[in-house]
Amino acid sequence: MKEYSIQEISRALHNGELVAIPTETVYGLAANALDPIAVKKIFEIKGRPLIDPIIIHIYDLLQAETLAQTNEHFYKLAKRFWPGPLTIILPKKPIVPDIVSAGAPTVGLRMPNHPILRKILKEIHLPLAAPSANPFGYVSPTEAEHVRKTLGGRLKYIVDGGSCSIGIESTVLDLTNLNKPKILRPGPISAEDIADVIDIMPGTSFTRTHEKRALPSPGLLESHYSPHTPLHLIRENAEPSVDLNSKIAVIRLKRPSLASSKKYQEYWLSEDGDLAEVAKNLFRVLQLLDEKKLSSIYIEAPANEGIGIAIYDRLLRACSK
Ligand code: TXA
Ligand code: MG
Numbered sequence: 001m002k003e004y005s006i007q008e009i010s011r012a013l014h015n016g017e018l019v020a021i022p023t024e025t026v027y028g029l030a031a032n033a034l035d036p037i038a039v040k041k042i043f044e045i046k047g048r049p050l051i052d053p054i055i056i057h058i059y060d061l062l063q064a065e066t067l068a069q070t071n072e073h074f075y076k077l078a079k080r081f082w083p084g085p086l087t088i089i090l091p092k093k094p095i096v097p098d099i100v101s102a103g104a105p106t107v108g109l110r111m112p113n114h115p116i117l118r119k120i121l122k123e124i125h126l127p128l129a130a131p132s133a134n135p136f137g138y139v140s141p142t143e144a145e146h147v148r149k150t151l152g153g154r155l156k157y158i159v160d161g162g163s164c165s166i167g168i169e170s171t172v173l174d175l176t177n178l179n180k181p182k183i184l185r186p187g188p189i190s191a192e193d194i195a196d197v198i199d200i201m202p203g204t205s206f207t208r209t210h211e212k213r214a215l216p217s218p219g220l221l222e223s224h225y226s227p228h229t230p231l232h233l234i235r236e237n238a239e240p241s242v243d244l245n246s247k248i249a250v251i252r253l254k255r256p257s258l259a260s261s262k263k264y265q266e267y268w269l270s271e272d273g274d275l276a277e278v279a280k281n282l283f284r285v286l287q288l289l290d291e292k293k294l295s296s297i298y299i300e301a302p303a304n305e306g307i308g309i310a311i312y313d314r315l316l317r318a319c320s321k
Helices: 006-014 036-046 061-067 072-081 117-123 144-154 192-198 277-288 307-319
Strands: 020-023 028-032 086-093 107-112 171-174 182-185 231-234 246-250 265-268 296-300
Touching: 006 028, 006 117, 006 192, 020 117, 028 036, 028 117, 036 072, 036 171, 072 192, 144 277, 171 231, 231 265, 231 307, 246 277, 277 296, 277 307
Parallel strands: 086 171, 231 296, 246 265, 246 296
Antiparallel strands: 020 028, 086 107, 171 182
């Protein structure tokens, strides 16, 4: 992969080109958020429906204030969690192009914590619209190589910032109604973490839905994060039955204790079940196994608590094809 200087990347973004960027959660596909023609290219390359709004990555709070109407919860949460894996939805200001917000009166903002992306944001003085850098509906990328394999043919600039340290997407919190904060997508920052800061327990509205229209967050479409290979959820330590003609793999949350004499390949996402490690490895292992032409992949469901809630949410959607 070619390496570009920060200045080259900055010039490309100013010229309306797309750049794949590393973040601490997943890789993003970025464009100048204030350039509707550049943003349109994101939808085209990803195959993303125009009804799905894109979040904006910012460098500092001043930039946030130019894009959205901020409120007291916003400042408290920004102080506690930014830069970091929290996206905050606020009423947008007119400067935000309609294509970014998919015509809605709101905009999602996030101050990312990846050092290279911080440098880029500082250099360019532009807010960056960026969804995850995967074809729409497919597993999110956590390494530059994932982006190259899926979108590389149509994308000149990919910035390699190593493996994403968190590995699943930010928590999306709707703060447009000050009295009714609502989590639209569970993520690394939990409802309890947020309640600790603003003294209100946010509601949640990320149960799966078959409704494809009028969703609070269109990214909640049921089928998402899906490998091409059929994926099935199993309980911890369950043994799927294998028929002779099928080639399957089983993904465990932690390293299995017994030496394996099993009829399938076994993988694990962490040594001892630590869910932060599971999150970090989840999409990488799914992409890896998706290349092996298996008939099925089975994966253990994590406990539905803490970051396990976000992992479980991704897995439900990834399985629902
Ligand atoms: O961690 C992340 O959030 C990554 C990295 C690249 O920053 N980005 C990401 O973007 O996951 P994306 O587009 O794949 O997911 C953003 C989610 C989508 O479900 C989208 O529908 C929702 O946020 N969203 C964006 N703007 C919104 C808005 N104004 N109102 C409601 N939902 C919104
Ligand atoms: Mg995405």
